Amino acid sequence: MPNKTVKNKNPIFNLLGNPKYQFISIPIFAVIISLILSAIIIFLLGQNPILALKGLMQGAGALPKDNYAAYQGQVTDFMETLDIMTPMLFAALAVSIAMKGGLFNIGVSGQMLISGFVATITIGYAKELNPFISKTLVVIIGIILGSLVGALIGFLKVKFNISEVVSSIMLNYIFQYVISFFIITQYVDPVTRQSRVIGENARLTLMNVEIGPYKMRIPIFFVIAILVAIFMHFYMNRTDQGFEISAIGLNQNAALYAGIKVNHRIIMIMAISGALAGLAGVTFYLGYRASIFPNQLSSIGFDSIAVSLLGNNNPIGIIFSSLLITIIDRGGTYMRSVSGVEQEIAAVISGIILLFSAMSSYMKEVFGARYRKGGK
Amino acid sequence: MAKDYDYIIEFRHLTKRFPGVIANDSINLQIKAGETFALLGENGAGKSTLMSMLFGMYEPDEGEIYLRGKKTKIKSPRHATELSIGMVHQHFKLVENFTITENIVLGIEPKKSMIGIPMVDIKGTDIKISDLSREYGLDVNPTDVIEDVNVSTRQRVEILKMLYREAEILIFDEPTAMLTPQEIEFLLEIIRNLKEAGKTIILISHKLDEIKQVADRCAILRNGKLIDVLDVKETSTQTMANLMVGKDVSLDVAKEDSVKGEVILDVKNLFLKNMFDVKIVKDVSFQVHAGEIFSLSGVSGNGQMEIADAIAGLLPIDSGEIFLKNRKINELSIRERTEQGISYIPEDRQVYGLVLEFSLANNLVLKSYYHEPYSNRHILNDEAIFNHADKLIDNFDIRAGKGKDTIVRSMSGGNQQKAIIAREIDLDSDLLIFVQPTRGLDIGAIQAVHQKIIAERDRGKAILLISLELDEIIALSDRIGVIYNGEIQRIADAKDISREEIGEAMMGVAKNA
Ligand SMILES: Nc1ncnc2c1ncn2[C@@H]1O[C@H](COP(=O)(O)OP(=O)(O)OP(=O)(O)O)[C@@H](O)[C@H]1O
Ligand SMILES: [Mg+2]
Numbered sequence: 068m069p070n071k072t073v074k075n076k077n078p079i080f081n082l083l084g085n086p087k088y089q090f091i092s093i094p095i096f097a098v099i100i101s102l103i104l105s106a107i108i109i110f111l112l113g114q115n116p117i118l119a120l121k122g123l124m125q126g127a128g129a130l131p132k133d134n135y136a137a138y139q140g141q142v143t144d145f146m147e148t149l150d151i152m153t154p155m156l157f158a159a160l161a162v163s164i165a166m167k168g169g170l171f172n173i174g175v176s177g178q179m180l181i182s183g184f185v186a187t188i189t190i191g192y193a194k195e196l197n198p199f200i201s202k203t204l205v206v207i208i209g210i211i212l213g214s215l216v217g218a219l220i221g222f223l224k225v226k227f228n229i230s231e232v233v234s235s236i237m238l239n240y241i242f243q244y245v246i247s248f249f250i251i252t253q254y255v256d257p258v259t260r261q262s263r264v265i266g267e268n269a270r271l272t273l274m275n276v277e278i279g280p281y282k283m284r285i286p287i288f289f290v291i292a293i294l295v296a297i298f299m300h301f302y303m304n305r306t307d308q309g310f311e312i313s314a315i316g317l318n319q320n321a322a323l324y325a326g327i328k329v330n331h332r333i334i335m336i337m338a339i340s341g342a343l344a345g346l347a348g349v350t351f352y353l354g355y356r357a358s359i360f361p362n363q364l365s366s367i368g369f370d371s372i373a374v375s376l377l378g379n380n381n382p383i384g385i386i387f388s389s390l391l392i393t394i395i396d397r398g399g400t401y402m403r404s405v406s407g408v409e410q411e412i413a414a415v416i417s418g419i420i421l422l423f424s425a426m427s428s429y430m431k432e433v434f435g436a437r438y439r440k441g442g443k
Numbered sequence: 444m445a446k447d448y449d450y451i452i453e454f455r456h457l458t459k460r461f462p463g464v465i466a467n468d469s470i471n472l473q474i475k476a477g478e479t480f481a482l483l484g485e486n487g488a489g490k491s492t493l494m495s496m497l498f499g500m501y502e503p504d505e506g507e508i509y510l511r512g513k514k515t516k517i518k519s520p521r522h523a524t525e526l527s528i529g530m531v532h533q534h535f536k537l538v539e540n541f542t543i544t545e546n547i548v549l550g551i552e553p554k555k556s557m558i559g560i561p562m563v564d565i566k567g568t569d570i571k572i573s574d575l576s577r578e579y580g581l582d583v584n585p586t587d588v589i590e591d592v593n594v595s596t597r598q599r600v601e602i603l604k605m606l607y608r609e610a611e612i613l614i615f616d617e618p619t620a621m622l623t624p625q626e627i628e629f630l631l632e633i634i635r636n637l638k639e640a641g642k643t644i645i646l647i648s649h650k651l652d653e654i655k656q657v658a659d660r661c662a663i664l665r666n667g668k669l670i671d672v673l674d675v676k677e678t679s680t681q682t683m684a685n686l687m688v689g690k691d692v693s694l695d696v697a698k699e700d701s702v703k704g705e706v707i708l709d710v711k712n713l714f715l716k717n718m719f720d721v722k723i724v725k726d727v728s729f730q731v732h733a734g735e736i737f738s739l740s741g742v743s744g745n746g747q748m749e750i751a752d753a754i755a756g757l758l759p760i761d762s763g764e765i766f767l768k769n770r771k772i773n774e775l776s777i778r779e780r781t782e783q784g785i786s787y788i789p790e791d792r793q794v795y796g797l798v799l800e801f802s803l804a805n806n807l808v809l810k811s812y813y814h815e816p817y818s819n820r821h822i823l824n825d826e827a828i829f830n831h832a833d834k835l836i837d838n839f840d841i842r843a844g845k846g847k848d849t850i851v852r853s854m855s856g857g858n859q860q861k862a863i864i865a866r867e868i869d870l871d872s873d874l875l876i877f878v879q880p881t882r883g884l885d886i887g888a889i890q891a892v893h894q895k896i897i898a899e900r901d902r903g904k905a906i907l908l909i910s911l912e913l914d915e916i917i918a919l920s921d922r923i924g925v926i927y928n929g930e931i932q933r934i935a936d937a938k939d940i941s942r943e944e945i946g947e948a949m950m951g952v953a954k955n956a
Contacts, residue, residue: 307813307821310805317800324757324787324795325809326778439501 084438089431090379094388096430097377097423105416109408118406123413126401127394138282150272150286152393154179154351157292158371159389160299161213161343163380165231167303168336169316170224174235176368177242178216178344182209183352184246184359188254191265191353198268205269209349210342217341221334231337239364247361261358271354288350293386295346300382312336344368370421377424388424392417448512451476451612451643452497457506459492461853463844466492468667469506476611479634479644481654481675483687484664485885486857487842490647491533493664494614497645498530499523529605530614533856533883534793535597537589544569544585547604575606579636593744595626602633613637614645617856619653620883623743623911631657649857649885651680663687688887696893699901701921704733706769707784707905708754708874713763715749715929722761723749725929731874731905736896738908740916741926741949747909748790750926751876754907755787756780757795767874781810784873788863788880796863797851804832804847807866831869839865840891856883864892868899875899878909893919917942927951 082092106116124130128144135141158175165172172178186208190201216238223229254262267274273285303309314322315329315336323329351367352359374392378384399413423430450473459467466489474480482490495501497508499517507514510526517523523530537546544565552563572585581599589597598618605613615634619627634657637644648654654661655675663670663686671686684692708731715724724746731737739747752758754765756777765772767783775783789795797806808817808828816827832847841861843849851859860883867875877896881889896919900906910916916923917937924934925948932948933940 305823307818307823310812310823314798314801314809318794318798320795321798321809323777324755324789326776326781328776328778 080434080437083430083434084436086435086438089435090381090384093427093430093434094377094379094384094424097427098391098420101416101420101423104419105412108415109412112408112412114406114408119402119408119412122402122405122408123395123398123416125405126398129394129398132401138277138280140281143281143283146283146286148390148393148397149289150284150355151397152389153286153289153292154347154355154365155367155371155374155389155393156296156386157343157347157350158367159374159378159385160296160382161340161347162371162375163378163382163385164299164303164312164343165336165340166375166380167309167316168312168333169319170221170333170336170340171232172217172220172235172337172340172344173232173372174216174220174239174368175340175344175347175371176364176366177235177239178213178341179348179351179365179368180246180359181216181242182212182345182348184242184249185212186269186349186353187262187265187359188249191269191357192254192263194266194268196268201266201269202271205271205349205353206346209345211345213345213348214338214342217337217339217344218334220341221337224337225330225333243362243364246359250359250361255361256358259358261360264357265353269353270357271350286350286354288346288354292346292350295343296382296386299343303382308332347371370417373421373425376427377420379427392420395420448509450474450509451511453509453512454493454497455507455509457493457496457508458504459489459496459501460504461492461844463846463849465667467496467503470664470669472662472669472672474643474645476643477638477641478659479638479646479657481658481661482645482647482664483649483651483654483661483683485687486861486883486888487855488664488687488885489667490664491616491855494530494616494645494647497523497612498528498614524608524610527609527611528614529608529610529612531598531601531605531616531618533616533620535601537597537600539588539590541589542585543583543587543589543592543600543603544572546589546600547572547585547607551608572603572607575603579606579640580633594621595623595629598622598630599633602637610642612643612645614647616647617649617883618646619648619650620856624913625742627653649883649889651683651886654683655680665689684886687885692887692890696890696897696918698897698919701735701900702903703735703921704903706730707733707767708907709764709766709769710750710754711764711766713750713753713765714761715746715753715758716761717749723929724753727763727926727929727931729924729931729934731907733873733903733905734900735921736900736906736908736919737922737924738910738916738920739924739926740910740913740945743911745926746929747926748878751787751789751878751907751909754780754874754876755785755789781870781872786867786870786872786875788867788875788877790878792859792863792882797859799850799852801851802847803836803841803843803849803851803854803862804828806851806862807832807835807847807869809866810870835862835865835869839868839895840888841865857885857888860884861888861892864895868895872904874905874907876907876909879911880908881910881912881915913942913945916945925949 082088083096109116109119121130125132127148128141131141161175162172186205189208190204193201220231220234223234224231250262256263271288273287275282276285311327311332314327315332319329347367351365370392374388375385378388395413395417399410402408402413403410452474454470454472457467457470470493484490496503499519499522508517548568553568569585576583581603583596583599583603618630622630631653634644646658658675660672661675662672711728713724713727717723727750741747749758753760756775760773772780772783793799808831811817817824829847836846839861842858843854864880881892884892896906908919920937923937923940923945925932925945927949928951
């Protein structure tokens, strides 16, 4: 074809605008801009941004610290990061599949809480059960409860035309308060004011495992989360159901015309999303943690929306975006101790990244429009 | 005001490339102030692209645009509006639950001050828009809400939008493709009024007789190149058609008598209601046989589109029965009907027929992706999907920059339509429902599609054709049913009914079935 070479008026804009590369160029752009902004903020606070960033990475086990306590090391820090990354990854996958189908699951937090709660009171306190059986049951309960709630949201949408956004926010509130009531009246530990700690047999994270000189957590479900992400990638892109989900997400009328059972599929998409949220719930409340705070939804459910956007709603991208956000969230405490930058700054940094990633489709559009106008 | 320029618009060596195609190849063109200028060319020839550059939606790769004698870089549609250029697109851009006035002023709301608080002056604008509407014979009621008005009115709202912004150059991209013959007459009258008022009008159309009626000059594009600029009065439509396609085209299609087979579709006493619970189809019965083309002829909005939707399963049946090959299909799902042998080319290609963000290859398997060879045990087989796409692109002459990988949104309107036709014919169904199958196609493509429809008939398929164009109905049909106000007025063999009789029955005049 007589296609003359591309006129590179501005290579950066070309990279950001070309739909072929946008899936990776836009998130990287969002992260870089956020880091620069954060550095400026830290600098204005009179601190050293490089030191702060290094502190963050060290705290999360991505870089070695100067010294460690007994049984501790970079690997123990990193394991803890992976442990908290696990529910984040599941939660972001939950958001992404719904998004692919044109649905917005803003109720991940509530779905996490109900799954975590039910698994805690049924299996978590059954301390005599065989560990393998109880862990399996915890996972099954998480998946079932999450998917039931998801399916309910989908059902309300197709049957009564109630927006999934509204119903999931309502359910978030209902779960939060009802569960708090039960925790406070039935399951509270008077000292910690949280629910009583579950038995080690049911916990999805193995604690204090001695390996060499270290005592560390082993987040067994991390590996499973990665496998699930790879599976979801395959499912969304390579299967006939994935084809249907995309078609529904892009044009419901055409999907209907093509003979796709749109209503069934919407319920199914929400059930899958809920199941993933349920997995996030059990790996959070019965894995990373072992008890539930009353009166509070986990922020993971909300951060996961932006993590999913940062990862371009692509499961493989989400593996990386959830790792990044987790590192920043986790490294805050250590950052303060080494650089004097307040711990809250870590939250500001991840907040800025999430903000920019939430803007990613806007940026895609803006850069894309410039690019298209220029042609090619 | 004295003009210090010869041409209001001048394109110099204007070039625009997209991946895999040169949409406009060094176009030199001059347009005089106050003339009605037509653009003619095959699907994908580059007409919309050329106008998009004038309207600031694309930036030319090479060449310049001179506006009123001055070299101008048109940066955006907003900038174009400031330069008093307006455009009515093929697909309208209106807010459904706003009134007509609100839509028109959107973005440039007239402010008035009430006790110091700035307010939008809607009342005052209503009056202004009424006046404007009367001045050009547009006949719209400014307080109507968009979702309640039909396509033709929406289009006139788009025209008002341009006039309200004081556009001097008005671009119409295939304005008549969505209209009924009566509405077309009305629009052409409006265009004449606009010309009278001194506006410069650029009209893209595939319909030669419309160009003949209103245009002064006409440019012909082929494969992105400007072929010729003609004086419309001195050129026959046949010459225009030949120039456009690049070879002699015959405007008629040859067709043998039909060999009627068994009954494929049997519609019995069908009643349908629309979403407002109003009866729109009343006691309609007809049959379509294998090997015949049966058409439903009628003015738009008389229930024919709903009948097609009901047969395909998109609209629930109020009462009555539909049989396909002697099997009652009332209760079957859309997919089951497709599998039992129904193909459906719907009226609105962008709303129903295509997933615009999907690739062409995926759109071509939109109804068959789930079975072999496109899926094996639920896993998609790209190779099969791509081969299928290549085959259809070839057979149906679908032109797209990046072939099967082209995102359908970026394809020209006519080629989107060809993609749907290709997919539906390829399903090899016993019954094919064609609704407005040639909307937006160029003459050559219309002829090709007509030949395909007749070829399907000759292969023994039953064809239900629904078209607003009498010419198309008369050219193709073996039997004709005329529908008016949701009722069949008359069913007759095509050779037993004259054009005038069809026309009368369409208006509900004669009823001598
Ligand atoms: N945004 C785009 N991206 C890529 N290719 C495009 C884009 N817009 C148009 N094209 C290509 O440019 C060519 C010209 O398209 P254009 O829409 O101008 O045709 P047209 O003459 O208006 O045809 P039609 O009569 O079918 O509407 C086509 O090959 C089309 O596929
Ligand atoms: Mg066009």
